[in-house]
Amino acid sequence: xIGKKYGHWTVIERVPSKKHTDxxxxxxxxxxxxxxxxxxxxxxQALRDGHSNSCGCGIHQRRTLNKDK
Numbered sequence: 182x183i184g185k186k187y188g189h190w191t192v193i194e195r196v197p198s199k200k201h202t203d204x205x206x207x208x209x210x211x212x213x214x215x216x217x218x219x220x221x222x223x224x225x226q227a228l229r230d231g232h233s234n235s236c237g238c239g240i241h242q243r244r245t246l247n248k249d250k
Contacts, residue, residue: 182195182228187228187229187231187233187234189217190214190215190228190233191214192211192212193213193214194211195212196209196210196222208224208226209224210222211223211225215236216238217238221236
């Protein structure tokens with residue numbers, strides 16, 4: 182997934198998995214850079230399913246555009 186783009190996120194590196202209470206469940210997450218420059222940790226499943234497309238910067242841009250109308 183490193184180098185791939187999901188929405189406004191670009192995957193930079195994988196975060197090492199930590200053990201959870203359920204030994205079989207180890208969510209995979211990645212450090213990603215948003216097009217606006219912000220960096221964040223995002224779960225792989227959220228990227229693949231389209232549940233996380235940006236750091237939230239797009240929401241602010243849409244509100245600004247709608248406010249100008």
